[in-house]
Amino acid sequence: MSSWQEYLAANRPRFIDEMLEFFRIPSVSSLPEHAGDVRRAGEWVANRMRQAGIEHVQILETGGHPVVYGDLLHTPGAPTVLIYGHFDTQPVDPEALWTSPPFTPRIEGDRIYARGATDDKGNMLVPILATEALLQSEGKLPLNVKYFFEGQEEIGSPQLPDFVERYKDLLACDVVVSSDGGQWSETQPEVAIGARGLCALQIDVVGPQMDLHSGMFGGTVANPIHALVAILASMRSPEGKILVEGFYDDVQVLTPDEKAKIAAVPFDAAQEQARLGIDTFYGEPGYSPLEQRWVRPTLEVNGIWGGFQGEGMKTVLPSEAHAKITCRLVPDQDPATVAERVAAHVDKVTPPGVKVSVRRFENAAIPYLMPADHPGNAAARRVHLQLYGKEPFYVRSGGSIPVCSLFLASLGAYTVNFGFGLPDENIHSPNEFWRLSSFDRAQQAYCLLLHELAKPA
Amino acid sequence: MSSWQEYLAANRPRFIDEMLEFFRIPSVSSLPEHAGDVRRAGEWVANRMRQAGIEHVQILETGGHPVVYGDLLHTPGAPTVLIYGHFDTQPVDPEALWTSPPFTPRIEGDRIYARGATDDKGNMLVPILATEALLQSEGKLPLNVKYFFEGQEEIGSPQLPDFVERYKDLLACDVVVSSDGGQWSETQPEVAIGARGLCALQIDVVGPQMDLHSGMFGGTVANPIHALVAILASMRSPEGKILVEGFYDDVQVLTPDEKAKIAAVPFDAAQEQARLGIDTFYGEPGYSPLEQRWVRPTLEVNGIWGGFQGEGMKTVLPSEAHAKITCRLVPDQDPATVAERVAAHVDKVTPPGVKVSVRRFENAAIPYLMPADHPGNAAARRVHLQLYGKEPFYVRSGGSIPVCSLFLASLGAYTVNFGFGLPDENIHSPNEFWRLSSFDRAQQAYCLLLHELAKPA
The missing domain is CATH 3.40.630.10 (Zn peptidases)
Structure with a gap:
């Protein structure tokens, strides 16, 4: 044999x-x-x-x-x-x-x-x-x-x-x-x-029941796009830290050994920036790029839409605006709990004059x-x-x-x-x-x- | 005869x-x-x-x-x-x-x-x-x-x-x-x-040169939607006051007679709210709805778009995001000057990691x-x-x-x-x-x- x-x-x-x-x-x-x-x-x-x-x-x-x-x-x-x-x-x-x-x-x-x-x-x-x-x-x-x-x-x-x-x-x-x-x-x-894990949700903002003339109504009726923009802007600090209450609560802290293992992996920032066509990386302070990608959670708007998107201008105050969000999660975050906290944040910061609902998608990952x-x-x-x-x-x-x-x-x-x-x-x-x-x-x-x-x- | x-x-x-x-x-x-x-x-x-x-x-x-x-x-x-x-x-x-x-x-x-x-x-x-x-x-x-x-x-x-x-x-x-x-x-x-007069502009935000996987890159690359949302949110207070520097500089103050003439015009708020399907009006404090519509300027996002807008979820960190804005203007605001001030505001608040340009449309009105x-x-x-x-x-x-x-x-x-x-x-x-x-x-x-x-x- x-x-x-x-x-x-x-x-x-x-x-x-x-x-x-x-x-x-x-x-x-x-x-x-x-x-x-x-x-x-x-x-x-x-x-x-x-x-x-x-x-x-x-x-x-x-x-x-x-x-x-x-x-x-x-x-x-x-x-x-x-x-x-x-x-x-x-x-x-x-x-x-x-x-x-x-x-x-x-x-x-x-x-x-x-x-x-x-x-x-x-x-x-x-x-x-x-x-x-x-x-x-x-x-x-x-x-x-x-x-x-x-x-x-x-x-x-x-x-x-x-x-x-x-x-x-x-x-x-x-x-x-x-x-x-x-x-x-x-x-x-x-x-x-x-x-990383994942949870996904969609924010739907509804204002007046029809699109309105921005001259006739602008200044007196809440614009769903502005409401959405205010909600989304409240979710991240200018530096990229997520401001949703409790978002980081269950996140594991890196051990020195884990930190060392990540630091041992090479990361060529200049080469990657050139490939992506960006001038600078961006992200939560205090973490290296690989740490940000591997051991820190994110909240990213994957899509946004509302109102007029064609050529030139249209003076509309739209009836609706929408955004899709996914959060990448790290141990020990639970997708359902994080989605719940994001939805609670949306409730808390929704401005008057619009109705906002948060839909949760089933594509969660632990x-x-x-x-x-x-x-x-x-x-x-x-x-x-x-x-x-x-x-x-x-x-x-x-x-x-x-x-x-x-x-x-x-x-x-x-x-x-x-x-x-x-x-x-x-x-x-x-x-x-x-x-x-x-x-x-x-x-x-x-x-x-x-x-x-x-x-x- | x-x-x-x-x-x-x-x-x-x-x-x-x-x-x-x-x-x-x-x-x-x-x-x-x-x-x-x-x-x-x-x-x-x-x-x-x-x-x-x-x-x-x-x-x-x-x-x-x-x-x-x-x-x-x-x-x-x-x-x-x-x-x-x-x-x-x-x-x-x-x-x-x-x-x-x-x-x-x-x-x-x-x-x-x-x-x-x-x-x-x-x-x-x-x-x-x-x-x-x-x-x-x-x-x-x-x-x-x-x-x-x-x-x-x-x-x-x-x-x-x-x-x-x-x-x-x-x-x-x-x-x-x-x-x-x-x-x-x-x-x-x-x-x-x-x-009211009018000026119109479009904000174009460009990040990485291609759409990215939000898992691979989320947390380290600036997301153009978040950048746009931060820029737009910075333009209005939660109450609807416009925060662009100098925006109200040339606005005429109402005389008591002008105020009285507007107050003499009936405005049925309840009836109009029912027709529009809204719970409440919204607008700059200190002005009646008709004053807000007739003698106060506005800044309204007429349209916004970027990233994935289909059914369900897609874990994309998009390459671009866009918004269209019109401002309604009142005496003695000049459309070109106001557009200039909005563009200057955008420049001032643009976060790192993205390129932002402001296009001005020609449909201005004095x-x-x-x-x-x-x-x-x-x-x-x-x-x-x-x-x-x-x-x-x-x-x-x-x-x-x-x-x-x-x-x-x-x-x-x-x-x-x-x-x-x-x-x-x-x-x-x-x-x-x-x-x-x-x-x-x-x-x-x-x-x-x-x-x-x-x-x-």
């Missing part, structure tokens, strides 16, 4: 062919006409899992696109890890900007161009291949593994919370490993330990943070040290990764982010690609990780 | 027929396909003036729709009055809401339904008929009269300032009388002595105010006392009447507003009408007014 290293090397051409076959299935989850393709991709995954030697492989219904489950639970006393990934993709538009058809994968040098190549079909295939290599070379896995691949991550996994709750016994585990993610660069590993030195992260770190010869950066996402919070809430398990995409690979854009070198490194990484996770913490 | 009263009575059926003929010409000035109709209406007016006995009748070119001029200058030593009106109309849309075709006049009881019936073809025909009646009954006019009817009032008379400047010798006069306007009610006369006891108004008052048996209200317009400011600036003459429309006659709307009783009263009023204006002040 050869080593898993030898097995991987010997089967590389076949694994690449199989990956290309997987990429040919146009599993676009947002387009109803591709629902059958998403399911076909799930079936392809299920078959590939069986072929790898994974047991109890089954397609489970969510009410939306399906989930594929399987397991190998033959190591009593060892931990159980749940490996997560998704086989659906973003749409391809604008298709005209692709240099080759998005579902006809093309290899050019080290790069495989295809929609879903890095996000996440290539990355999610890896743990299946690593499992096969370990089984073929060592006869068994060093710990218990459950495999959980879903088909609707790109549309926000709407049925996943109910699904995970329903199958929590089946999915029970000590730690989750997500294959959906990436590394800092080809030479620099990272461990992603947190993501902030996520796991200990940087969690045993799962410690295992990932050891793998990175072997593969890159470097300490990883400990990073967080300014955006939201709801699945991590979901697994924590429903399964009581933290998620180790262990993907091998790189930042330039055009995810969600035309000409998405993945590197063959990353494909190779990822397979080794997963073989190493399963061994590292099997060791006592 | 009969009296002018007898002449008007005897010729009433003919005058009504002629007016209906005039209304049949679809002289819509804003629609290029009706340019020929506007000119035809001007020719109809010119012919009717000649038939009335008016001399030197001619059609003068403006570069846009034409002007019709004529005069009767045979009373040396007496004052010269310039009578103004317009023969163009608003469009008819939505035509489906008219109960009979807008250019097929229909008489129902006391009402004549037609586009332009009250605004302003009916009202502007009256001084021509009154002239005929005086000439036929008295052989001559009691003073010198120039007639000046234009064809583009409904599109803002774009060529009129240049035209009046070019023909200022021809148009020279002691006072202007405008037939474009109305009375408070069927039983209550009014004298309109002022109108505020207008004439002495309530101007000899022209005194003459109008005496006519009203005879016809209504009541003192007139002295009113102003919250909107703008640029022609009055134009005549004052170019000819040095104030404009007496002397029209007989009533507030319910659907001007600019479907089913515009005028009252035959107003048509009769207006003819008497003009015969009386020319006599009153001929008397020494």
Whole structure:
């Protein structure tokens, strides 16, 4: 019996062919006409899992696109890890900007161009291949593994919370490993330990029941745009501090170690300003840009509208004005509580003469943070040290990764982010690609990780 | 020779027929396909003036729709009055809401339904008929009269300032009388002595050169909507006082007599609130609603937009945000100076991280105010006392009447507003009408007014 290293090397051409076959299935989850393709991709995954030697492989219904489950639970006393990934993709538009058809994968040098190549079909295939290599070379896995691949991550996994709750016994585990993610660069590993949460709301201001002539009525009737502007302006200080009462109440204070880990991550302000076309950054005083993005909450108006927006002028005193707001949240803020506090603030500062209502959207996300030195992260770190010869950066996402919070809430398990995409690979854009070198490194990484996770913490 | 009263009575059926003929010409000035109709209406007016006995009748070119001029200058030593009106109309849309075709006049009881019936073809025909009646009954006019009817009032008379400047010798006069306007009610006369001016501008705020992900960048990059909101909020106090430096500098203070004249005009707050669907009025403290509308300047945001405006949420930190503003101005505010001060305020309060520009629109209007006891108004008052048996209200317009400011600036003459429309006659709307009783009263009023204006002040 050869080593898993030898097995991987010997089967590389076949694994690449199989990956290309997987990429040919146009599993676009947002387009109803591709629902059958998403399911076909799930079936392809299920078959590939069986072929790898994974047991109890089954397609489970969510009410939306399906989930594929399987397991190998033959190591009593060892931990159980749940490996997560998704086989659906973003749409391809604008298709005209692709240099080759998005579902006809093309290899050019080290790069495989295809929609879903890095996000996440290539990355999610890896743990299946690593499992096969370990089984073929060592006869068994060093710990218990459950495999959980879903088909609707790109549309926000709407049925996943109910699904995970329903199958929590089946999915029970000590730690989750997500294959959906990436590394800092080809030479620099990272461990992603947190993501901001989210709450979203809309403010609707109504004044007179029809648009009015600004000459006949201006100066005597409250203008909904002015009311809205006053409400919104009251929410942030000129420096960007949020003035909603209680907004920062539940925010965790950074420990010196957390601060040091963020400070260790390089941030090139001048380069980023040039790329964004801005003269200066802006934000809450007392925090570095990465701290502002990763560990401080925000309140941003995403859209505003009211009255006349055409060419030239129109002397209207409008009947209505509207604004959309999202808040990015950090541990331990609760989306519903923050939305409540923003709504209370709006009530408090609403001027006379208008009616204001606050609508809350359902797209909330709970902030996520796991200990940087969690045993799962410690295992990932050891793998990175072997593969890159470097300490990883400990990073967080300014955006939201709801699945991590979901697994924590429903399964009581933290998620180790262990993907091998790189930042330039055009995810969600035309000409998405993945590197063959990353494909190779990822397979080794997963073989190493399963061994590292099997060791006592 | 009969009296002018007898002449008007005897010729009433003919005058009504002629007016209906005039209304049949679809002289819509804003629609290029009706340019020929506007000119035809001007020719109809010119012919009717000649038939009335008016001399030197001619059609003068403006570069846009034409002007019709004529005069009767045979009373040396007496004052010269310039009578103004317009023969163009608003469009008819939505035509489906008219109960009979807008250019097929229909008489129902006391009402004549037609586009332009009250605004302003009916009202502007009256001084021509009154002239005929005086000439036929008295052989001559009691003073010198120039007639000046234009064809583009409904599109803002774009060529009129240049035209009046070019023909200022021809148009020279002691006072202007405008037939474009109305009375408070069927039983209550009014004298309109002022109108607010206007300046208009747009604020454009630009931040990053593309829309950004609010998770990745929120908290570190200035959001143009927040910048705009802060700029706009800084312009008005919570009570509605305008905080732009120097904004009120040139505003005239009300005299006790002016205050009393405004206080004499009834204002039913409860009824108006119900009609507008608002709970309360709003405005600069220390002034009554009519004072706020007539003699205090405003700054109103007429439109605002930026970022995402669709259904649900989108976590965008937008690249741009915009607002349109108009200020209503009162004597002695200068539109250019006020626009300058608003722009200077914007410069002063612009937060870091965004670029802000202020565009000024050309649609400025100079505020207008004439002495309530101007000899022209005194003459109008005496006519009203005879016809209504009541003192007139002295009113102003919250909107703008640029022609009055134009005549004052170019000819040095104030404009007496002397029209007989009533507030319910659907001007600019479907089913515009005028009252035959107003048509009769207006003819008497003009015969009386020319006599009153001929008397020494």
